[in-house]
Amino acid sequence: MRSDLSSLQLYLALVAAGTGLAGLLAGLPTLGAAPLLTAFYALATLSLARLVMPWSLWLDLLLALLGAVALIASLPPGAAMPLHHWLALFSAWALAWLFVERLSAAIRRGRLPETGIGLIIPVLFGLALLVIWEVVTRGANVPPVLLPPPSAIWARLTAEVPLLWADFVQTFIKSVIPGYIIGCLAGLAVAIAVDRSPFLKAGVMPIGNFMSALPIIGIAPIMVMWFGFDWQSKAAVVVAMTFFPMLVNTVAGLNAASAIERDLMTTYAASYWQTLMKLRLPAAGPFIFNALKINSTLALIGAIVAEFFGTPVVGMGFRISTGVGRLAIDLVWAEIAVAAVAGSAFYAGVALVERAVTFWHPSVRGGRA
Amino acid sequence: MTRILPVLTILLAILLFWYAMAVHMNAPWQTTLNTRADLTEVPFTTFAQQTWAQDKPVLPAPHQVITEIWNATVALELSSKRSLAYHGWITLSATLLGFAFGTALGVLLAVAIIHNDASDRSLMPWIIASQTIPILAVAPMVVVGLGAVGLTGLVPKALISMYLSFFPVVVGMVKGLRSPENIQLDLMRTYDASPWQVFWKLRWPAAMPFLFASMKVGIAISLIGAVVAELSNASGGGLGVRLLTGSYNGQTVQIWAALFIAAGLAAILVALVGSAERLVNRRMGARA
Known part of the structure; x- marks a missing residue:
């Protein structure tokens, strides 16, 4: 042997x-x-x-x-x-x-x-x-109705490019991106505002942690009632889903700068905003990017699920739910493939920006993201 | 107990804001109602109370939701199709089953990954990639697909929960099982411990804190997975179905009640995992 x-x-x-x-x-x-x-x-x-x-x-x-x-x-x-x-x-x-x-x-x-x-x-x-x-x-x-082979899905994907592209634009460009940006910015802004008061911080953190664990996605039907069938309601769901992870992570991140570093800023007579912009926000970078990465997948999920509750006749969630009804399972899988690629690309994009922005952090310097 | 006061303050602020928003958002419809009823001079206090007591409000007031929860749980029989306790139980059982599957799968994968280089290299990237797929978004479809194969009832929903909850467990357990330091592994070697003994006496106990941290995340997303998976099958029951039928019938109070129940379930489940964690920690002699 x-x-x-x-x-x-x-x-x-x-x-x-x-x-x-x-x-x-x-x-x-x-x-x-x-x-x-x-x-x-x-x-x-x-x-x-x-x-x-x-x-x-x-x-x-x-x-x-x-x-x-x-x-x-x-x-x-x-x-x-x-x-x-x-x-x-x-x-x-x-x-x-x-x-x-x-x-x-x-x-x-x-x-x-x-x-x-x-x-x-x-x-x-x-x-x-x-x-x-x-x-x-x-x-x-x-039977292809149950699980089509990858080759059939690929054939459908290449044959239906215009349709899939329209769905992608409706769901990703119109709903996910605005909702993601608004939700993350709002979470960041509230975190910075709350951070000035220890009392508020002590109150917001447990509630924020609790809210992050909740099935916020369930507000999708309410948002569809409030904001109508078009992309606005989907963006609103995405805002609600991305807000709390961002809030909690940023509040935690703003505490990441050590006392000695803050003391240094004090000896420089740095103002609150100078300390925030030059020390605390950069130090919070890894936490903020953690939230951005979590949110990148949450956002796509929120938008697609919200489309199950009412949508114009375009969109990835609409195509998936009607595709199931019409037994066009290969089209559904093609849509899932698009969603998977879009989700992975979104995540990878955020991760790349993270490497460029928080280049100083040990986890990046060590060569593993 | 220094945290109670701030939390209560924030909660009170949210409550006040909610009541104010309820007046604001329900006002247009209430004005229409009052004009139809030829009520012109309505004092603001009465008007506010009217907006908090609508039948299908745009935003129900918190006490309406609480009343609905009370009526739909305690006041109804458990077997009733309108009982939220009945639907909550359906969701809960799918959640727990999926969570159990997911935790078991996660631990098994983590054990394979730390003991075998090839499985580490081939599985880990795909495990991470698996979570960028918005599986939650296709969960109702997966449930329909599995239903066509003959898998109905609890199992398809539990599979969605499993898919979501195995991930934090794998990542946490890989970290945890690798957390023993070289010096500790060396000590085991001087004891001539078998791989089996190293695993049970060193790696497994060392991984416990990581396992519980992961399980807290995992059980919360298991619940989300179960709720979303229910959206496809209106006859199956569950909190997701209450959301769906509520949205079709404009029953906002019903939607909010289902949401509150789901939130309560999530809180209880996470708290249960937390107390199990404390129990295990005490048994293992950890300092609080």
Whole structure:
């Protein structure tokens, strides 16, 4: 037995090769039907050679990718796939896992660089999820009404770009952005105002903490009644949802500057506003950005949920709820994909600004956001 | 007890502001009503009282909401479809089930992540990315989808709660299970402790404060998840359904009552986790 394999890796290697061999045997009667898959079975079985000779971990990656491609290429249209294909899926999955195990072990031992190479692992995991989703939904003939395969969602996404763009503008540009800005600025302003009075601060903090834990999203129907069906009511929900996290975090952040630093400002005869602008607000930066990041996901959720309670005939929430009613599930998933990308991009944007603004903070200097 | 007075002051201010806003926001409709009834010279005190007693006010006064809560919980039988206690129980059970699932999943993932480098690298980025997906926004749809597969009742709602609540637990537990310092791990090694013993005698106790901090966040968002997940299925019951039917019928008092119940539930649940935390801390001999 080769000593560079841990017991988990050895087990995975045996599983991958074993299922490959089983697939080869089970697929023998229909050998010509899927030549690529047969090649994968054979190569997966051959990977057992790792027990007697050096076997690069990149070979495992190549094998896993070959398995994925072979599986997708040999998916029969409109019918459940033969049983032995599941063995191929299992084998490819074990190979991918084995590769990830060996790669992270190699990085840990310093044989491979962390930057760049380290990124392969999460990307591969995401790809594996997509492949499994595609193969399972199409291979097991899951009705598209329940769960459409990613390829169908992608096709719908590219076909409906103008519609999705209109929904995006209505929900994200018109509701989320104004609500987010107003809510965060209001939270910041109230926090600064409250901060001058210890009495008010002592009163606002517990209430603010309590309000942050409440299902504020429930005021959506009330806001729709007050502000009408268009974007104003959605922006109002977003304002209410983003206000309290911002308030609580800013109040906490304004206390972050230490006494010695404040004393220094006093010796400079700095006014209240000078101390605030030059010391306390910058020191509160990490807290404020924490709230901005929390709010970036809350805002999108608030706007979409508010659209369930009444909306003009455009918007992501409207499209999702009517899509479910019309059983256009692939369109719903396309909308979810847009929302996920928009939400992630929004979060990433805030995180990037945070790195630029609070460059001095240990968490940023350490290289991890 | 120095915090009671400020909190009470703020609450009182909010209450006064609320009553004032109720007069302001209900005034147009009340004026219309009074003109129709040929009431011209209404003194302000009477007018204010009228605005606080409308049937479907734009903004109900706090005492109207409290009365509605009283009527819909204590004054009604538990089995009644209009009882908020009945709907609250439906939401609560989905919340607790989802919270239990989510905490278990979160702890399992955290244990896998700290013991296995590959799962750390492959799972962690996706766990974080999973929360930028506005799952809450598609929760009603997910519930409909799961209903089509045959999963109905409590479980689909609990799954939404689970999706939301596992995240803070994973993040907190990974931090907590990694919180023992090298010197402590070295001590365990000198004792020739097995990985199992290191986990149960060092890592797990060290992670407790993190677990409870995460669970407080997790149970609050579990409740939010359950309420939003109920929005799709009007026949299933739950506080979310009361919100939805209230919005369709313009029953603002009913919406506010459901909101207050949800808020009360959230407060009680967080407080329960907090007292469990204190209990565990005392059992583990922590100094208060």
